[in-house]
Structures are given as C-alpha cells and as structure tokens.
Amino acid sequence: MLQKINIDQIAELARLNLKPAERDKLAKDLEGILAYVSQLQELSADKVPPTSHVLPIENVFRKDFAKLSDIREAVLKHAPKCEGKFFKVPKVIEGA
Amino acid sequence: MSDQYESVIGLEVHVQLKTESKIFCSCPAQFGAEPNQNTCPVCLGLPGSLPVLNERALELAMKVGLALGCRISDRIKFDRKNYFYPDLPKAYQISQYDMPVSSKGHLAIELKSDAGTLAEKRIGITRAHLEEDAGKLLHEGVRDGSWVDYNRAGIPLLEIVSEPDLRSPEEAFQYLVSLKAILQYLGVSDCNMEEGSLRCDANVSIRQKGAAPFGTKVEIKNMNSFRAVHKAIAYEIKRQSEALETGTRIVQETRLWNESKGETFTMRSKEEAHDYRYFPEPDLVPFSVSSDQIEALRKSLPELPQARFERFRKQYGISDYDAYVLVAEKALADYFEACTREGANPKLASNWIQSELLALINLKKHSIKNLPNLPPKHLAGLIRLIENGTISGKIAKDVIVEMYDTKKSAEEIVKEKGLIQVTDTKLLEEVADRVIQANPKVAAEVRSGKAQAIGFLVGQVMKETQGKANPKMINEILTKKITSQK
Numbered sequence: 126m127l128q129k130i131n132i133d134q135i136a137e138l139a140r141l142n143l144k145p146a147e148r149d150k151l152a153k154d155l156e157g158i159l160a161y162v163s164q165l166q167e168l169s170a171d172k173v174p175p176t177s178h179v180l181p182i183e184n185v186f187r188k189d190f191a192k193l194s195d196i197r198e199a200v201l202k203h204a205p206k207c208e209g210k211f212f213k214v215p216k217v218i219e220g221a
Numbered sequence: 222m223s224d225q226y227e228s229v230i231g232l233e234v235h236v237q238l239k240t241e242s243k244i245f246c247s248c249p250a251q252f253g254a255e256p257n258q259n260t261c262p263v264c265l266g267l268p269g270s271l272p273v274l275n276e277r278a279l280e281l282a283m284k285v286g287l288a289l290g291c292r293i294s295d296r297i298k299f300d301r302k303n304y305f306y307p308d309l310p311k312a313y314q315i316s317q318y319d320m321p322v323s324s325k326g327h328l329a330i331e332l333k334s335d336a337g338t339l340a341e342k343r344i345g346i347t348r349a350h351l352e353e354d355a356g357k358l359l360h361e362g363v364r365d366g367s368w369v370d371y372n373r374a375g376i377p378l379l380e381i382v383s384e385p386d387l388r389s390p391e392e393a394f395q396y397l398v399s400l401k402a403i404l405q406y407l408g409v410s411d412c413n414m415e416e417g418s419l420r421c422d423a424n425v426s427i428r429q430k431g432a433a434p435f436g437t438k439v440e441i442k443n444m445n446s447f448r449a450v451h452k453a454i455a456y457e458i459k460r461q462s463e464a465l466e467t468g469t470r471i472v473q474e475t476r477l478w479n480e481s482k483g484e485t486f487t488m489r490s491k492e493e494a495h496d497y498r499y500f501p502e503p504d505l506v507p508f509s510v511s512s513d514q515i516e517a518l519r520k521s522l523p524e525l526p527q528a529r530f531e532r533f534r535k536q537y538g539i540s541d542y543d544a545y546v547l548v549a550e551k552a553l554a555d556y557f558e559a560c561t562r563e564g565a566n567p568k569l570a571s572n573w574i575q576s577e578l579l580a581l582i583n584l585k586k587h588s589i590k591n592l593p594n595l596p597p598k599h600l601a602g603l604i605r606l607i608e609n610g611t612i613s614g615k616i617a618k619d620v621i622v623e624m625y626d627t628k629k630s631a632e633e634i635v636k637e638k639g640l641i642q643v644t645d646t647k648l649l650e651e652v653a654d655r656v657i658q659a660n661p662k663v664a665a666e667v668r669s670g671k672a673q674a675i676g677f678l679v680g681q682v683m684k685e686t687q688g689k690a691n692p693k694m695i696n697e698i699l700t701k702k703i704t705s706q707k
Binding site (some may be wrong): 134138140177178180182183184185186187188189190191192193194196197200201206208209210211212213214215216217 | 240241242247248249250251255256257258259260261262265267273274275276277278279298303305306307358359360363365366367368369370371496498501503505506507508509
C-alpha cells in the first residue's frame with residue numbers, strides 16, 4: 126500500500142546532489158519512516174481535529190515596535206559574496 | 222474579442238500593511254532605507270532566530286477581512302512555502318495555506334453604462350491571508366551576478382484573492398479602484414503601486430459565452446499601475462481569442478507584461494514543476510480570535526467607501542457618478558467635504574474639484590492629500606464669489622491658478638486685480654453697441670436666425686471687458702439689441 130519514494134524528485138526540490146550510495150540509503154530510510162508512520166492509518170481519526178503544533182500554546186505576539194538591529198556590516202562580512210551594501214548572488218533573472 | 226467568447230478574470234492583490242515594524246521581527250518597515258539596513262537575524266534567516274507575529278499586522282489583516290465582508294477564521298495558522306530563490310534567505314516564505322485570516326467575502330464595484338448610469342456588481346473574495354514579503358533583487362549594472370537587498374523581506378503582506386467573477390479589463394480596473402479605496406479608508410496601506418506597496422497579478426482565461434467549464438488560465442505579472450493591469454488583460458484576452466480561433470493551444474503558464482511593448486510574453490520557467498511542499502510553520506504557534514475581539518474590531522471600522530457613496534448622493538444632491546469619483550479617492554472626498562463645511566455649494570464644489578483643481582494638481586504633480594497652496598477654505602471662498610455673481614466662471618478659472626501660485630484667497634486676488642464682474646447694464650450696453658457696429662455681418666446672421674453666431678459677439682464683449690462681463694447678461698443685451706434693429 127505504500128507508494129515508493131521518488132528520491133530523485135525530493136533531492137532536486139531540496140537542491141541535494143546525492144551520490145548513488147547516498148541515494149539508495151536515503152530512499153530506504155525514508156521508506157522506513159513512512160512505513161512506521163503509516164501504522165496510524167489503522168486508527169480512525171475522523172473525529173480528531175488536525176494537529177499542527179504539539180504544544181498547547183497559542184497567541185504569542187510582539188508589539189509593533191521598530192528597532193534597528195545594526196548587524197548589516199557583520200553579516201555582510203560573513204556572506205559568501207557581497208558588493209557595497211548588497212549581498213551578491215549568481216545572476217538570476219526570471220523571464221528575461 | 223468576438224461576441225462568442227467571454228473572459229474570466231480573477232485578481233490576486235498583494236498589499237503591504239502599514240506597520241512600524243516587520244511582520245515577524247522588530248526591523249523598521251519603512252520604505253527607502255539604505256540597502257540591507259533594516260535587517261536582523263530573523264528576517265535574514267540566521268540559525269537560532271525565531272519569528273514572533275506582529276500583533277498589529279494581524280489586526281490590520283482582520284480589519285481588511287471585515288471590510289470585505291469576510292468570515293474571520295477563529296483559528297489561524299501559518300505555513301511554510303518552500304522554494305529556492307535568493308529573494309528569501311530562508312529558502313521558504315512564511316505564508317498561510319489552509320487556515321487564512323479571513324475568507325468568503327465580497328467587494329462591490331460600480332460599472333458605468335453607456336447611458337452614464339452606474340450599476341453595482343458584487344465580486345467574490347476567496348480569501349485574504351498574511352505572509353512575509355520577499356527581498357529585492359537588482360540586476361541592472363551588476364556584473365556577473367545579482368545584488369540582493371533584504372529590507373523588504375519580512376514586511377507584512379496581505380494577499381487578497383478574488384473569485385473568477387470579473388468579466389472584462391474594465392471590471393478588473395474598477396475592482397482595483399474599489400479595493401484601493403477600502404484599504405485607504407481603513408488606513409492599512411499606502412497602496413502605492415510605484416513603490417510596490419500594492420501589487421496585482423491577474424489570472425485570465427476565455428471560454429465560449431455561457432459555457433460552464435473554464436478555459437486554460439494564464440497568470441500575468443509585472444503590471445505596475447491600474448492602467449497597466451487593464452491593458453495587460455485586454456492584450457491577453459485578444460491573444461487567447463485569436464489562439465482559439467486559429468486552433469492554437471493555450472498553454473497554462475505565467476506571462477509577464479511588457480509596458481513599453483504593450484504585450485505579454487512567456488516567463489522562462491524553471492524546469493521542475495512548482496512544488497511548494499507547504500507544511501505548518503513550526504516556529505510560530507497558532508492563533509485564535511474570540512468573537513468579542515472580532516466584534517470590537519468591526520465596531521472600530523471607519524465609514525467605508527460604499528457607505529460614504531450612499532451618504533454623498535443623499536446629503537449633497539450630486540450625481541451618482543460624481544459621488545463615485547469623489548469617494549473613490551479618500552483624500553478627494555475629504556477635501557470636498559471640507560469645502561462644503563466652509564459653506565461651498567456642493568454641486569459647484571464637486572465640479573470645480575473634479576475639473577480645475579484636479580487639472581492643476583496633475584499639472585504641478587502635487588497631491589490632493591497635501592495641498593497647502595489651496596486649502597478647502599480658499600476654494601470655498603472662490604465658489605462663493607462665483608455663486609453671488611462677483612466674478613464670472615471664466616475669470617474664476619484664472620483666479621484659481623493665481624490662488625494656487627500665490628496661496629492668496631480668492632477675495633484678495635479679485636480685489637487686487639479689480640476682477641469684479643461687470644454687471645453695470647449701461648456699460649455693457651455701450652460695449653454691445655460697439656461690437657454690433659464693428660461686426661455687421663455677424664449681427665445680420667443672428668438676425669436671420671443663425672442663433673449660434675451670437676457666441677462670437679459675446680466673445681468680443683468679453684474681450685473688451687477683459688473677461689469681466691457676466692456672459693448671461695451680455696447674451697441677453699446683444700439678443701435684445703440685434704432683434705430690435707429689424
């Protein structure tokens with residue numbers, strides 16, 4: 126009943142270049158995880174509302190108050206590439 | 222478009238909410254800061270940082286939901302939308318997937334018929350959800366790469382999605398006008414398309430008229446004004462109709478609007494299909510809003526455009542269309558009401574604001590929001606002078622320009638320049654005699670029944686009196702004199 130994991134698609138979406146050995150091992154691991162979780166299918170959960178968070182906490186807000194963090198120079202120093210006050214990335218133009 | 226097709230349009234509007242700080246961190250949300258100045262570990266996605274929701278952002282989002290007649294969800298959660306693109310440093314955007322702030326509302330738009338009357342149409346609102354804005358990429362003039370400015374990353378955005386209820390570019394345009402008006406009345410956003418605080422994507426498809434199934438839909442992006450949205454949709458409808466007629470397949474895709482060429486073109490898409498793999502944002506707890514809170518918020522809403530439109534029609538006796546135009550821009554309606562409070566005749570005020578004043582503002586590239594040159598009190602003063610016959614409408618057109626340039630009141634200018642309308646019958650009769658004598662041919666034409674020829678003579682009298690004569694009086698005097706000369 127378990128569908129096979131499409132490890133190549135998952136790797137591509139996650140931008141991972143997997144070696145063949147890694148690929149096989151991860152596919153097996155993920156299938157194992159799915160099989161384990163699928164035991165839940167045996168239970169009827171029709172009347173259980175979906176849970177998105179396990180902790181019974183809600184409504185954690187911050188006030189709308191602005192404050193400069195002043196970390197630009199420090200962060201730019203650690204960026205792989207920067208120019209002036211900008212981060213620099215490989216050319217990406219959609220649609221051009 | 223040929224009559225056999227109809228277009229089906231839905232709009233997605235992204236609007237930046239006017240908060241002091243970003244949606245999940247304390248960085249200032251203001252526009253125009255130095256690149257990357259408004260960044261911190263949270264909006265740069267640095268490890269170990271945690272987002273916390275800005276209370277005000279949720280409040281503003283709920284206000285919009287209420288103003289659009291939406292149901293406010295009693296349970297609100299955020300989700301991760303995963304994608305790799307350098308405008309988001311985390312490789313995901315915090316958005317909302319299945320439990321948005323609000324859903325199932327509507328927006329009323331007014332459509333002008335050929336006869337000039339207005340008809341209301343209700344457009345469904347699917348949902349309005351909160352998310353964080355992305356950073357800005359700069360390509361121009363950058364060598365071997367792109368620059369990224371994350372000041373915009375984390376600015377609160379409300380995405381408002383309409384039902385596919387719009388049927389023409391004009392309806393889409395009016396939807397945007399009405400939506401912008403509501404957002405301005407609520408004071409939740411600057412709605413400035415050029416600065417990007419309001420953005421709009423359009424989903425367009427066409428189908429056989431009355432046919433139930435929708436055609437293949439195309440998403441259009443990159444329009445930076447309401448006019449551009451109108452033009453891009455019109456272009457796309459034409460392109461799709463032609464494709465249908467020639468049997469070309471319409472591909473489901475995203476197209477970009479090119480303003481200078483006036484056409485849409487296919488956006489080069491990434492090879493893999495989009496798969497955002499939404500899942501609940503583990504870093505943010507869910508939110509719940511009580512019905513008491515929602516009711517309190519509903520009571521706090523200001524008068525909205527539709528209510529003001531109804532009030533204007535009843536209270537001021539102006540036409541539906543004039544009321545609609547005034548109300549659509551909050552600052553314009555405020556200015557109008559300020560004039561009437563200063564005692565201006567509403568009809569005249571409406572006319573003068575919509576013609577002369579708007580023309581002046583456009584010419585000087587000023588804004589009705591901030592008009593120290595011509596406060597409502599001054600325009601009301603000018604209107605009073607026209608109404609009581611002190612100056613003619615023609616002279617008033619010059620006076621308003623002078624008022625604008627000098628910030629003086631109409632009374633001052635009229636007194637200084639001696640522009641008071643000549644209503645001295647004796648003087649006018651003298652001038653009329655001279656004009657008739659100098660133009661015997663025209664006078665003869667008038668006498669032979671060519672009534673419109675009198676306009677020329679009226680103009681001559683106006684010229685001699687430097688525009689200060691009362692045109693109605695001149696007309697009467699000239700007519701009397703010419704016909705009595707038979």
